[in-house]
Each structure stands twice: as C-alpha cells, then as structure tokens.
Amino acid sequence: MILAILSDIHGNLEALETALRCIDEEKADEVLCLGDVVGYGANPNECVESVRALCSHVLLGNHDAAAIGTTSIETFNAHARRSALWTREALAPENSEYLRSLPLDYRTVDFYAVHASPNEREEWHYIVNQSIAEEAFLAFPDEICFIGHSHLPMFFREGGARGVRIPEGTVHFPKDGRYIINVGSVGQPRDNDPRLSFGIYDTAERKLKLRREAYDIASASAKILKAGLPEMLATRLRLGV
Numbered sequence: 001m002i003l004a005i006l007s008d009i010h011g012n013l014e015a016l017e018t019a020l021r022c023i024d025e026e027k028a029d030e031v032l033c034l035g036d037v038v039g040y041g042a043n044p045n046e047c048v049e050s051v052r053a054l055c056s057h058v059l060l061g062n063h064d065a066a067a068i069g070t071t072s073i074e075t076f077n078a079h080a081r082r083s084a085l086w087t088r089e090a091l092a093p094e095n096s097e098y099l100r101s102l103p104l105d106y107r108t109v110d111f112y113a114v115h116a117s118p119n120e121r122e123e124w125h126y127i128v129n130q131s132i133a134e135e136a137f138l139a140f141p142d143e144i145c146f147i148g149h150s151h152l153p154m155f156f157r158e159g160g161a162r163g164v165r166i167p168e169g170t171v172h173f174p175k176d177g178r179y180i181i182n183v184g185s186v187g188q189p190r191d192n193d194p195r196l197s198f199g200i201y202d203t204a205e206r207k208l209k210l211r212r213e214a215y216d217i218a219s220a221s222a223k224i225l226k227a228g229l230p231e232m233l234a235t236r237l238r239l240g241v
C-alpha cells in the first residue's frame with residue numbers, strides 16, 4: 001500500500017492544498033494525518049474540513065487538544081497560547097466536535113502512529129535526540145512508529161548513535177531494525193527549509209519518500225497578519241523555523 005503521511009498542518013490551507021496536489025501525483029491509496037490540524041494558522045476550519053474529507057485516519061495533536069480545551073496551554077509559549085485561544089474562538093462547533101472525536105494513536109500490521117511520542121502520549125514529549133527516542137522505543141512493540149510534533153523530518157533507529165535528518169528523496173528502512181520516523185510538518189516546517197514536508201510510505205518496500213514542495217507562503221502569512229495573530233507566526237513560515 002502507498003500511504004501519504006501528513007502531520008502538523010496548523011491551519012495553513014495554502015500548504016495543505018499544495019500537499020494534496022502532490023498526493024494526487026503520488027497516487028497514494030490512503031492519507032493518514034498525525035495531528036495538529038489547527039493552531040498557528042488562519043484557516044483552522046477549512047483545514048479540519050479538508051482533512052476530514054480526505055484522510056482515512058486522523059490523530060489528535062496537542063494543538064488540536066488545546067483548541068478544544070482538553071490539554072493545558074500553560075506550557076505553550078505566548079504566541080502559541082494566543083493562537084490556541086484565537087483558534088478556539090474561530091472553530092465552528094461541528095469542527096470542534098470532530099477534533100473531540102480524534103484518537104491518540106493508530107496501528108496497522110505495518111506500523112504504529114502517534115502525534116508526539118508513544119510513551120505517555122498525552123504528555124506530548126518531543127523526540128529530538130537518541131536518549132529520548134530509546135525511552136520511546138520501550139513503549140511500543142511495532143517495528144516502525146510514525147510521529148510528527150517536532151516539525152523536523154528525521155528518524156531514529158533503536159540502538160543507533162543519533163537521530164538522522166531525512167533529506168528530500170527516498171529512505172529505505174531495512175527489516176532488521178526498529179525505527180521512529182518523523183515526516184516533518186506540512187504547515188510550519190522548522191528545519192530551516194520553508195518548503196512543506198510530508199511522507200509517501202510504501203508499506204511493502206518499507207520505503208519513505210520525503211516530499212518537499214514550495215507553496216504560497218505570502219498568502220498564508222498575509223492571512224495570519226490579517227487575523228491579528230502574532231506577526232512572528234507569519235515570519236517563521238518564510239524562514240522555515
């Protein structure tokens with residue numbers, strides 16, 4: 001099966017629409033979304049509606065949970081807090097209701113998937129180094145776990161030396177290892193490359209193609225400013241941070 005794996009769309013409709021056009025080209029059988037459909041960006045409703053219509057499975061992210069009031073925003077920085085409160089106001093009741101229905105994880109015979117980390121899933125840990133990854137490996141039995149959350153496309157191999165950045169292109173994950181794989185962010189990339197990021201995963205070949213694609217950042221950031229959201233949320237899209 002060819003699976004498109006999206007994460008961290010963050011209310012960025014321009015990025016999402018471009019990603020969906022790429023998915024059409026890739027002829028994916030299914031689309032999986034690892035959460036954070038909303039938060040930061042100016043189009044939370046449109047993004048929820050589009051994800052709901054197109055994805056076979058959608059997971060709950062911490063920003064989705066913040067927008068429906070089921071996780072604390074105390075640990076959020078000032079910009080994230082402001083955007084969470086803005087998103088809470090902006091969301092149509094049926095879209096909040098939909099976010100409320102989302103699960104924390106998803107499992108198939110081929111892989112496991114969560115938004116942040118398989119251990120203490122609602123603590124939303126960031127898997128950004130090998131020692132944090134090793135702890136996470138203990139929390140799931142599967143060979144492969146897909147994650148989002150840090151917005152950094154990278155993978156960890158169990159027992160490996162360190163996390164490995166995933167470049168644009170195809171990476172093979174051999175059967176003799178266990179992996180935690182982050183597909184990066186559609187709506188707010190943070191690896192100094194402002195192009196959107198997502199994965200096309202071939203379950204039979206165990207190959208992940210990381211797609212990077214330019215999208216209309218000027219329009220997405222203009223909407224952020226027009227909505228009265230923090231200017232920094234617009235600037236960071238241009239910089240990819």
Ligand code: ZN
Pocket residue numbers: 008010036061063149150151
């Ligand atoms: Zn996120």
